Amino acid sequence: MMPTVFPRERSVHSDPRGLAIEIPWRRQVTGAFEARRFRPLAGLVSLSFALATAMPLAAELPATQDTHSTNSQDAGSDPRLSVPSARITYTRTLAGSSPEYLAVAVNADGSGSYVGRRLDESAHPRALRLSPATTQRLFTLAAELNYFRSIDLDSHKKVADLGLKTLTYENGAERNQVKFNFTQERSGRELMDLFEGVANVEEQVDLLEYAIKYDPLSLPQQLLAIQIALNHNELVDPQLMIPSLQEISSNPRFLHVAQTRAQDILSRVSPSQ
Numbered sequence: 001m002m003p004t005v006f007p008r009e010r011s012v013h014s015d016p017r018g019l020a021i022e023i024p025w026r027r028q029v030t031g032a033f034e035a036r037r038f039r040p041l042a043g044l045v046s047l048s049f050a051l052a053t054a055m056p057l058a059a060e061l062p063a064t065q066d067t068h069s070t071n072s073q074d075a076g077s078d079p080r081l082s083v084p085s086a087r088i089t090y091t092r093t094l095a096g097s098s099p100e101y102l103a104v105a106v107n108a109d110g111s112g113s114y115v116g117r118r119l120d121e122s123a124h125p126r127a128l129r130l131s132p133a134t135t136q137r138l139f140t141l142a143a144e145l146n147y148f149r150s151i152d153l154d155s156h157k158k159v160a161d162l163g164l165k166t167l168t169y170e171n172g173a174e175r176n177q178v179k180f181n182f183t184q185e186r187s188g189r190e191l192m193d194l195f196e197g198v199a200n201v202e203e204q205v206d207l208l209e210y211a212i213k214y215d216p217l218s219l220p221q222q223l224l225a226i227q228i229a230l231n232h233n234e235l236v237d238p239q240l241m242i243p244s245l246q247e248i249s250s251n252p253r254f255l256h257v258a259q260t261r262a263q264d265i266l267s268r269v270s271p272s273q
Helices: 024-035 040-059 061-076 132-144 186-214 216-231 238-250 256-269
Strands: 005-007 019-021 087-093 101-107 111-117 126-129 164-171 174-180
Touching: 087 132, 087 186, 101 186, 111 186, 126 186, 132 186, 164 186, 186 216, 186 238, 216 238, 216 256, 238 256
Parallel strands: none
Antiparallel strands: 005 019, 087 101, 087 164, 101 111, 111 126, 164 174
């Protein structure tokens, strides 16, 4: 006789099939009753006995469920399955620039956020996801800089105020931070340039989204600026602009020249290309 299958509620650590096999004591009760279906009185006595002997088994059921939960939690603690805690954050503050304050935060899995605003504005972070290659390079450079432990990146030379840059590494209880205006350290310079390239892309997304809603006639000029930036390799992970570019290229209410330029950029930044 095949065991009866009962549905149960799914949870984060539940079996992907969402099913649980019938508990053992129910099989004993059912078997006892079926074996005596033509002898009701004897069957009733046997049924009572089966229930009495099966109760200890039923009492063990919570322990079985706890074991399953513990095993699931152990699996969830696997760093390959859980959300990475390591994060690198880059900020730049410079009054009078555009934006005056920017922050790019990236987790070890590539997820992160961007903020670009004036100093007197409140922050409205926008989620982003970087490519695996860019994410790996960021964390490799941070490792080369000893995750910013006891390091001085500032050149200490007499240069113009280029904005206060801050690099922060966080991983669990660990938190390291370094600040500088200008650096000549190779790994530090490359790390800063990568973050600035990501911020540049996010700024272009801001401009495109604003133009789509309020100033569509400015799109051809903005798209031309993006084409030039691509030619000079100034954009890091330009695929972040794809949703905005797709909206422009497919919507006939925008100028034909804007649609053409958006299609050209899409052909250059799409991952399949």
